[in-house]
Structures are given as C-alpha cells and as structure tokens.
Amino acid sequence: MTLPTKQYATILVVMPKYIGDAIMATPALRLLEQLHPNAVITLFCRNNAVYELFTHHSCYQVVLDECVNGKQHLRQSRQQIQQISPDVAYLFRNNFFDALLLKLAGVPRIIGYQHDGRGWLLDYKEKIDRVRHYINHYAHLVNASHQFPFKRLPDTHLQANADTFKQDCIQVAVYAGSKQKGTRCFPTSSLVNLIAGLYEQCDKFSQKVLFTLIGAKDEQDYAAQIAEQLQHQAITVVNQAGQTTVSELVDLIAAQNLLITIDSSPMHIAAALKVNSLVLVNHGTSPWSVVAPKVATTLAVLPLGNMIENEDQSHDLDMAHALSLSCQLLNISEQGLAEQNKQDEGSSPLENYVETTQEKLE
Incomplete structure (x- = not known):
C-alpha cells in the first residue's frame, strides 16, 4: 500500500517514549524536512524528558501530551491533536492506543508499523523488522511511505550550547x-x-x-x-x-x-x-x-x-x-x-x- 505523493502543510510525529529512542528518530525527522520543506513539523511527546529535550535542542514545534502521567483525560489529548490539525501523522510508537487516539482525533492519514492489532487504524503500514537498527526503523517508515526516494541516512542531530x-x-x-x-x-x-x-x-x-x-x-x-x-x-x-x-x-x-x-x-x-x-x-x-x-x-x-x-x-x-x-x-x-x-x-x-x-x- 502506498500513499499518493503530495506536499503536506502540517505533519504530526508521535515521538518515542525514551530519550535515546527519540534521538535515534531524528534522522527520520530530517528526511521529512527534506521531503516537505515548507511543512510545519510538530512533535507530540508523551514524556516530560523528551518534551524538554526537543523544546530546547531542536527546530521543531513541540507539544506535551496533556494525558502524560495520567493527569488528564483522553479527551484533552484528542483536542490537542485536533488543534494542530495535521494533514498526516507518523507514529514512532508501536502501541494500539496512539493509533486509536489519532483516529478519534480525525487525522486524515495515519502512518505507522503494523503492531498490537492496530493495522486497521493505519492508512499506511509497514511490517516491523526486529533486527533492523532503531535509526533505520524510524527512517524506513518515512522512506517507504514516500516510495523510497532516499538511499543514505542523515546523522542523528541535536542543537546545544x-x-x-x-x-x-x-x-x-x-x-x-x-x-x-x-x-x-x-x-x-x-x-x-x-x-x-x-x-x-x-x-x-x-x-x-x-x-x-x-x-x-x-x-x-x-x-x-x-x-x-x-x-x-x-x-x-x-x-x-x-x-x-x-x-x-x-x-x-x-x-x-x-x-x-x-x-x-x-x-x-x-x-x-x-x-x-x-x-x-x-x-x-x-x-x-x-x-x-x-x-x-x-x-x-x-x-x-x-x-x-x-x-x-x-x-x-x-x-x-x-x-x-x-x-x-x-x-x-x-x-x-x-x-x-x-x-x-x-x-x-x-x-x-x-x-x-x-x-x-x-
């Protein structure tokens, strides 16, 4: 299954939970930047540490899920996503809940790996390769959903002082x-x-x-x-x-x-x-x-x-x-x-x- 090639204006990325995994997803983010240079890329973080990391050390818009730590109701998270109004969402987490949340928020295109029984919620899905490097895991999802325009990986990247x-x-x-x-x-x-x-x-x-x-x-x-x-x-x-x-x-x-x-x-x-x-x-x-x-x-x-x-x-x-x-x-x-x-x-x-x-x- 492939999605029609088009330029997106607003891209939502549901980030991995842990800092190390989130950093290994940065090459995939850089691929998205190259593919959609005029798009606003928003990172949806479900962990305070990842939110702080990308708020201070990246060029992206960053949103902290209001459901983090169970302090708010699912409805708040859905409203947050609806306010962002993304054209497409990339799931860099593999659980069922995140895919369901995006579907309930009315995201028109949801892209992720087929896992945890959530395949029917995805508009584009890939099978997980368990021996693939994490950096390649995230980058592959972006590359495959755009019909493989890239051969080489960008480096992981953070800004610092x-x-x-x-x-x-x-x-x-x-x-x-x-x-x-x-x-x-x-x-x-x-x-x-x-x-x-x-x-x-x-x-x-x-x-x-x-x-x-x-x-x-x-x-x-x-x-x-x-x-x-x-x-x-x-x-x-x-x-x-x-x-x-x-x-x-x-x-x-x-x-x-x-x-x-x-x-x-x-x-x-x-x-x-x-x-x-x-x-x-x-x-x-x-x-x-x-x-x-x-x-x-x-x-x-x-x-x-x-x-x-x-x-x-x-x-x-x-x-x-x-x-x-x-x-x-x-x-x-x-x-x-x-x-x-x-x-x-x-x-x-x-x-x-x-x-x-x-x-x-x-």
Whole structure:
C-alpha cells in the first residue's frame, strides 16, 4: 500500500517514549524536512524528558501530551491533536492506543508499523523488522511511505550550547548508571580504575583534566560512591548526578572532550552532538547491534564472550583496551602531542586537545 505523493502543510510525529529512542528518530525527522520543506513539523511527546529535550535542542514545534502521567483525560489529548490539525501523522510508537487516539482525533492519514492489532487504524503500514537498527526503523517508515526516494541516512542531530559548562581543561564526563539499569550498570571498582588510569595518562603529558559524573536523581547515591573513591585518590571530580535538567545535561555533554558511558541516553546525546564517546557495553534491554551509534566519534568495548550469565558480562570487558581507546579519543600520546604542537606551535597542548566548535581557549 502506498500513499499518493503530495506536499503536506502540517505533519504530526508521535515521538518515542525514551530519550535515546527519540534521538535515534531524528534522522527520520530530517528526511521529512527534506521531503516537505515548507511543512510545519510538530512533535507530540508523551514524556516530560523528551518534551524538554526537543523544546530546547531542536527546530521543531513541540507539544506535551496533556494525558502524560495520567493527569488528564483522553479527551484533552484528542483536542490537542485536533488543534494542530495535521494533514498526516507518523507514529514512532508501536502501541494500539496512539493509533486509536489519532483516529478519534480525525487525522486524515495515519502512518505507522503494523503492531498490537492496530493495522486497521493505519492508512499506511509497514511490517516491523526486529533486527533492523532503531535509526533505520524510524527512517524506513518515512522512506517507504514516500516510495523510497532516499538511499543514505542523515546523522542523528541535536542543537546545544557548550559555553555554559566549558572549562579551561580537558573535560571527561562519566555515566555508569545505577542498579536501576540492571545488567547495564557498570561496577564502581572497574570504572574507578579506568578513570584513574586516564588521569595518570593526562598527568604524564601535563594535561589538566576534570571528571564530571552525570546521571538522574535516582542515581545520585551510586555516583557518590564513585566520586568518593576518586577523591581518595586525589582526582578532581564534580558530581552532577541528579543536579541537571535534561536541557542542561545536553549542554554539559556538548562541553566535554570525552564521555565514558554505558548504553544509555547520554550515549545517544553525545553521538548526536559528535562528542567523543567510549561505551562500555554490557547486556542491555536491546541488542547492541540495533542501538549502537552510527558515528565515528563513538568507540565501544564489548564483552569478550567468556561469561555465561548476563550479570557477569561487565566483568568480561578488556579495561586495558578501554583505557587505550579513551586515550585515542583524547589524542593523548607522545605522537598525538607532537602532531598537535606541530599544527600550532604558538598554542599550549591543552588548546589542541579541546576539540569543539567554540573558539580556542586563550
């Protein structure tokens, strides 16, 4: 089934629930922009964090569903959609309720994946490919419904302002998760050893480095444990876990020279901002192959395959290799230092390591 090719004036996109998934949908949004350059694209968010993310870090109109957290009745959500009056709606969520809501709101064209018994509510539907990467999953829906005009994916993308959190040193943010992340949570001892090793390498080349711990409010205690262990080793660390809004977190990550993280929302934020990232991959909620960032600025360390149980995978990572990759991403080596000094003999080594779109440090 195909829809007639036409220019839409108003496009509604029902966004994924989680930040990482929503960021992986940004290439699909960029395809819609190319296909309908004069259209108003409105993102319908059913999560406060996703709403805040795109309100401050995108060029789209953003609406928060009034039914979020069950505070309002379905009628309010329907009225919101009717006020937007979209020509077409793209469902980037796969549940029955969202399709029914759009149908009740009288949206003339509803496009989504056939799932949860909702196929009869859709004007254009595609079958879900469970092994397709999430980025491709969203982009395919746009591409297929327009008769496949594109071959290549755009990058994930967010807007940010790094100035707010920029410091006169190498900046490394660290996100380890917490017990709430299940098997994705990274052991404090291994992470502290990695950070200490990176600190020693920076110190070897007289590079000042600031480590910043990030996370949600329910991850503050876990981050505090890491901070305490680092402070005992006289390593400068700032614990920002639970202290930032989503918008501030994006700007904070944008200011970093490196993010050390697990598979998480911060990982996808860094990828969209082209911030260097080292990902410590454990067993996650989705296979790594369908969520891995598609950017050269992200490197990953995966389990070696020696452990049986999921909860033991984090102990099967080559941490020496993780340290080597971290130094590679920061270009910390005798060769890297020489290359950078050769490029700009008049600047300090620190200036050469700070790779952002901001002006060079004085």
